[in-house]
Amino acid sequence: MATDEEIKREFNRSGFALVEEEEILERCVTLCINYSLKPSELVSSWELYHLNRQIIDQTVKKDEMDGFLLHLQNQQRESIMKEEAGLHIYSNRDVDMILDGIPEDTTEETVTTPTNNSQRLHPDPFDSINRSKDYGYSTGKSAGHVTPFARRIDKFVVKFNIGNNVEAQAENGHNNDVESSEDDMIIQRVQTSHRCSLKVNGSGPEAGCRFMYDRTEDRFNALENRIIRHADAFAASGLYDEQVDPAVASQRSIFAVGMICCDGEGHLNDKSILLQSSAERTSGQRVPLDLNRLNQFSIFPGQIVGIEGQNPSGHYFTASKLVDSVPLTVTTDVDLPPAKKQNLDQEVLPLADESREKTDVSFIVASGPFTTTDNLLFEPLNELLAYAKRKPPQLLVLLGPFVDSEHPEIKKGAVDATFNEIFHVEVLRKLQDYVEFMGSEVRVVLVPSIRDANHDFIFPQPPFNIHIPDLEHQMTSLSNPGTFEANQVKVGCCTVDVLKHLSGEEMSKNPSGATTDRMSRLASHLLRQRSFYPLYPPPESLPYDSTLAPKALQISSIPDILLLPSDMRYFVKVLSLGEGEDAVKCVCVNPGRLAKGEGAGTFVELSYKGGPESMHASIISI
Template sequence: MEEEIKAEFEKNGFKLDEEEEILRKCLAFCINYKLSASDIVSSWDVYSLNRQLESTVQNAHMDTFLQQLQNEQKEALINEEPGLHLYSNDVAMILNDEPEYPKDDIHGTPIDKPHSYSNEPFDSTHKPNGSVLSSGQSSQIVTPFGQRKNKFAVQSTLNGLPATENTKKEDDLETDDIIMRVQPSKRCSLQILSSQPESGSRFMYDRIEDKFNFLENRIVRHATALVASGLYEEPMDPTVASQECVFAVGMICCEEEGRLKEKPILLQSSVKHSGGQRVRLDLQKLSQFSIFPGQVVGIEGLNPSGHCLIASKIIDFVPLSVRADENLPPAKKQAVDQELLLTHPSQMPSELSLIIAAGPYSATDNLTFEPLIELLAYARRKQPQLLILLGPFIDSDHPKIKKGTVDRTFDEIFRLEILRLLQDYVEYMGSAARVVLVPSIRDAHHDFVFPQPAFDIHPPDLQHQITSLPNPGTFCANEVKSDRLYHDYNTSSFQVKIGCCTLDILKQLSGEEISRNSSGGTKHRLSTLGNHILILMYSTSILDNSFYPLYPPAEGTPLDLSIAPEALQISSVPDILILPSDLAHFVRVLSVEGRSEGEEQVRCICVNPGRLARGEGGGFFVELRYDGSPDSASASVIRI
């Protein structure tokens, strides 16, 4: 048969580099998968075309060629019985002709070892009984990600949890008090609060009128909130010459293209107060400020000539006692769990456990999704109530995606790799586990628009465990609905509001804003950049009621204000705000002191989980426990 294989290769114009070794492996492939010589050469032809290889067959490509053969066989098995769900490890064992269980793994009566789960390595291959979450790739292939030594090392913690050395190995987690095993005895409820574009709606056809109305409404709402606070009078026209100090509200604009500069900076007021005209803004008298294009602010200053407003004060906040969203339409609520809408408060969990990760989920040297497989293996052991996964899932910036060397459609990769892994996870974990997916504009298989609709996925019998949110998205976990039967209970005793946005707004804000500090100096600004960005995001994004306060949008951002402008608005401060970014990972409690007498402090946990995969190695994710308030919450940033 080796001669037949060789003749078939030569017939199709291929030359063999290491002939003896290649023919031996091809013969093994034919025997294992019941292929003929023409079948194996035909598969190689497809493989070489997808990867733009030369006509010489090299032995170095045999391992990845085996992966393609396994994927083809797996899809053939699934297509034979469409209604049959196969665990990924079962498919791999069928293809590799392995027994159902390893010989050294004999199931018997469990032994009482409270921490025995920590003695095993976090290896997501070769585990019995459906606990393997693999994509059917060959376990013999060793990748840089698989060779890393330090796995699941705690990088930083929140709220007094002791720090650990970065070199801590997963075997040492047996006595680690930082990462605590959570047993979710009760399933949390979910209620989606976000508006989103309708599925299949036409986008990127927004009109100038839509953009104008969106920006005008932002300025008007901000002015209304400042006047309602009682601290400021009705805004005046800043373009009119006046010898007296005036108060105006408008949007920061840049006269020239490119990054905002101190000169020239313009203030665009509303149509109501100035006909939408712009005036030059002079900030020389201010010792401290922080502004960016699209920011809506209040300005106190003089305009003696009518051509330049000399600012003496910038009001970049809205008093917390005032609802700046009083004119917003009510958020569209979607009940994900009808059976949990009417729930006795005493039946709700007293805390919420989460694992939060952001894509990409595969290293740059392959598409085997090893980081995601190990994250799910970790989650199976920690058993969080919520697993929040933020895109990109099929990263359009992945080298193999950009080169077009994949042999399946993007939808097939998402369905067969990502969703199958998640389906295995929730079936293994049981009904208490829940997964929330949030798309990204970098997802190659999804709509390239912002705001972005949710994934259109409907797993059979799992629609109450795998939920997709729009981007940006907001939802409530463990919300208790009041009823006269429970009127004696405090029905708002425990609920968590979570906001998510996968667009890298933190990085975009840091690149667009300009600031001046009273202490001055570049060193001071760089040392406080992390905290500065958080406060900047908090004071502008949340209090300005927008997940995306920048305008014009950063390059590459497909902002469309015609399909669902209300999807960008935040109705109230969330308890947990998740903003994945390429900037340094963090988990931090943000607080804004009341700017007027009698105002309370507003607190929020802001999370940047980092990226789960970074180059050919692992990245970071966050494990968080929320116990009623940000002050009592605890979290760990973990390197995978």
């Protein structure tokens, strides 16, 4: 049974202060009993509730507990529905139908498999509903069925704006241009002003690569090389003393570089923090780390840090200063092997337009799922492409999952087509129609997800193997994570929910009374650690490959734009590394999910003109 002291301790570890302590703790004990939660699980749920509400104040108040109760009830309900959705009992009639090819009784409104192969492979590309019925994607619903997504009232509502732009819509305002033309039978073709250049920096795994062969030695070497690389960067900066083994007893103040680890399973706490140094440069031993003297820090397992402090006994390293950011150095993508670079734009830009073309680029960024959970009609994707036709960007960036392995119908196997067929017909063919309709001025970038049922379940992940004649320069697939340059604007993206993973493992301490933006802090960890996924060990659900990770996850230079889709609340934030004039800025974007359950989600429309100061971004509900 959870006690007041345990719950209070967990809140304090996560950096939350209790305003009305006695009443809140009594309420929390009741919640733990009613919902069978451990104190750590209760606080983790509170953190998610706190982040979704975008509450800046790191306090727990009594008047917020009713909303938190509803949040727990929704979590419980979703968990029960998820378990029931995966249950399917087959009858003898099901088996007979499969063996004998007997169609089901049409009175039960269950879709049958088409007998005409040409109908399967070449459906009408503009008839989404009929195609879904023919393929069995519509989960047994008739073509005339109006889905909850189609019944939504507020369409293309601007949820959030950042930056100054004369075309910016007011918060919660409507895009009248889209609304007024939504029901038009003929969409007027609008051309983008300029075609953007595109260069893929291919440091990720290639299609068809070998994976799932990593050994214990590979995992050790990957961690060892990462510690050494960071230690060399600290030494090259000239800002710190010579590095010393933190496990060796010393009466003087020393400087050491190592990786944050947890002593055992569970979350980090004051008593479980360890520092692991390099086995090649030092002893490689893990030494307990005391951070009580610090008034501010943010750590997580796998983080490489520089520590100033003392270890007089040789058993405990007491820190007086913690440096969690690798010193900024001049690192360019030229360091990558030439074979790993692929220039997708062969045209030579006129000299007169060169300066403007380098910095001016417009994006629409959306993250999957691209269909609602009640069907496989891909209605949100259709709406997004219709919007992109009316307000065409230079670059349409789509982040997976596309054929979501977590979709109820995919999990139950209730479709009569392969995952590749669904991907090619419902996604690629629609994108091909979009590109052909808009002309050569637009480009599409696709990034896979480990949740894609039609792709390799591995991280880092190779790109989709897409080969469409005459459109290879307009439709491009990246690895996950991946980086590219559009008009020399550097963009990095990763579809693994690293923000959510870091949120569950991070331990932080802030000065009393100080308010911090936690989402900015979580996103900054990637830039400070120069890694798309700095957390180690990764969750069991992540198929992490230590042989592919070292090169693929490394951020060689700070990108101008960082795309991090997450289940957490959407945002557009400007991150800053360094101080003063030497500070490097990066725009971090979480577009949210295009589809949420049976309803609509969000996407981002972004115009980048030279830097964050002249950028404009809008988060739009579809």
